[in-house]
Amino acid sequence: MFPSSPARLRRLLPVTAIALLLGACDSKHPEEEKAPAPNVSVETVRVQPLAIxxxxxxxxxxxRIAEVRARVAGVVLKREYREGSDVKQGDVLFRIDPAPFQADFDSARATLAKAEATRYQARLQDQRYAELIEINAVSRQDRDNARAAMMQADADIAAAKAAVERARLNLGYATVTAPISGRVGRALVTEGALVGQNESTPLAIIQQxxxxxxxxxxxxxxxxxxxxxxxxxxxxxxxxxxxxxxxxxxxxxxxxxxxxxxxxxxxxxxxxxxxxxxxxxxxxxxxxxxxxxxxxxxxxxxxPQGISVPQQAILRDSAGQPRVLLVDAEQRISERAVTLGSAQNNRWIVSDGLAPGDRVVTEGLQHVKAGDPVQITASAAGDQPIVQTTGQ
CATH class of the missing domain: 2.40.30.170 (Efflux pump adaptor protein, beta barrel domain)
Known part of the structure; x- marks a missing residue:
């Protein structure tokens, strides 16, 4: 039996501590294992035609916009079209009371008939006086008066024909038609409205x-x-x-x-x-x-030669300046400032800072910084169709 005195215990403690320390040293590796390089995707910059x-x-x-107006004065009897519908040129839109214009037309025709009768009489008299002047049966003054009467009758005929044409036009204007083909809007007047009094009243608007x-x-x-x-x-x-x-x-x-x-x-x-x-x-x-x-x-x-990168490849520094991360020949990350144009189709136009062949990091940017080694998992060429836009 060994004595268990305090003095003996004090002699054994240093030996135990040394053994435990040596065991702990043996459990550690000589050097810690290195973490694998992060993975990134890149796009190789290329030059391609750029539509501006x-x-x-x-x-x-x-x-084409046609404002349909009343060209004669009268009361609107009926609207012939459906509001908001498509109409063709010549379609009837409104009907204005034609009775007074029909009366004017009949009166003008009667005046023309009277003028034609007067000319008939004047022509016969002129022919008779032409024969009588040859035998000196009438004076030259009477002969000239007969010729003047016939010429006056011809002028009256022309005026009467013009009056008939005017009356015919007014009678036609009582039927309002579409001047162009298109879609007609709401009616600006209703049945019973008096239109065309001292002005051409708007009735509707047609738009192509x-x-x-x-x-x-x-x-x-x-x-x-x-x-x-x-x-x-x-x-x-x-x-x-x-x-x-x-x-x-x-x-x-x-x-x-x-x-x-x-x-x-x-x-x-x-x-x-x-x-x-x-x-x-x-x-x-x-x-x-x-x-x-x-x-x-x-x-x-x-x-002819333009450069663009995906929008997600652009980073901003504290001052808001655009930058991109590049992968160099040694598979390490570098940072470069760029000048951007406009964005279109999820891509930024780069006007300065990149050259053909540069490898721009497009995915995995948040896990790397300048100087870090990386592994490239995907690489693509920037060959998408690009359009640059300029805003006002």
Whole structure:
């Protein structure tokens, strides 16, 4: 039996502590294992043709607007059309009481008949006096009077015919017809209304809706910048017949039918400093209504060599400056400032800062920083169709 005195226990404690310390050292690895490099996706920058377009605002305008008015005075007897319907040129819209105009027409015809009878009598007398003057049976004065009477009768006939034509026109104006084909709006008068008293009373409005115009405005500053770039050879002109015109609907989706550019105005609005451009769109379903505010993307030029990157590849520093992360030849991350143009189709146009062949990080940006080694899991070339836009 060993004594269990306090002195012996004190001699054994240092030996136990050393053994425990050596055991703990043996349980540790010589060096900690390194974490694997994070995975990122990249897109290789490439140069490709870039369509330069401007997103302009404007309003829908009807190509033809006819304000139907009463051309004669009278009481409206009947409205012949259904409000909001489509009408064709020549369709009857209103009927004005024709009784007074019919009476005027009959009176004018009677006056014409009287004038014709008077001319008949004057012609016979002129013929007789022509024979009598040969044998000196009448004076030359009587002969001249007979000829003048016949000429006066001819003039009365012409005036009577003009009066008949005027009366016939007024009688026709009592039936109000559509001057153009289109969609007619609400009636501005009702049956029993007295119209045309000292003024041409408006009755209805007809508007042509298919095709329909979109009048756009663009600032002279943008137009001048575009012209300078074209003169410098940085851009190529797009012909008017080849210009692509896309209407952007209220929900942001493009209008399914493409339009065309008709013309650009030659004068500048002095109050706004803008120029009006007119485009035309098919409107078979009448989805586009006059007066509507719209946005139109108008292709105006082509940049032969352009660069773009996905929108998610752009980072912003504390000052709001755009930057991108690149993967270099050593598979390490580097950071570079870029200059952006406009965004279109989920891509940013890069006007400065990138060159063909650069590998831009598009996914996994939140897990890496400059100097970190990475592994590339996916790589793609920026070959999507790009359109650059310039806003007002």
């Amino acid at each position: 377009s401007s997103e302009l605002s404007g309003r829908i305008q009807a190509p 809706l298919d095709p329909i115009h979109a009048d756009l405005t663009q600032s002279t500053r943008e137009i001048n910048a575009l012209r300078r770039a074209l003169r410098a050879g940085e851009l190529q002109q797009v012909g008017q017949d080849q210009a692509k015109v896309t209407l952007i609907q209220d929900d942001g989706t493009p209008y399914p039918l493409a339009g065309k550019l008709l013309f650009s105005d030659i004068s500048v609005d002095q109050s706004t400093g803008q120029i009006t451009l007119r485009s035309e769109f098919p409107n078979p379903d009448l989805d586009l209504l006059p007066g509507s505010f719209i946005r139109v993307r108008l292709e105006q030029a082509v940049q």
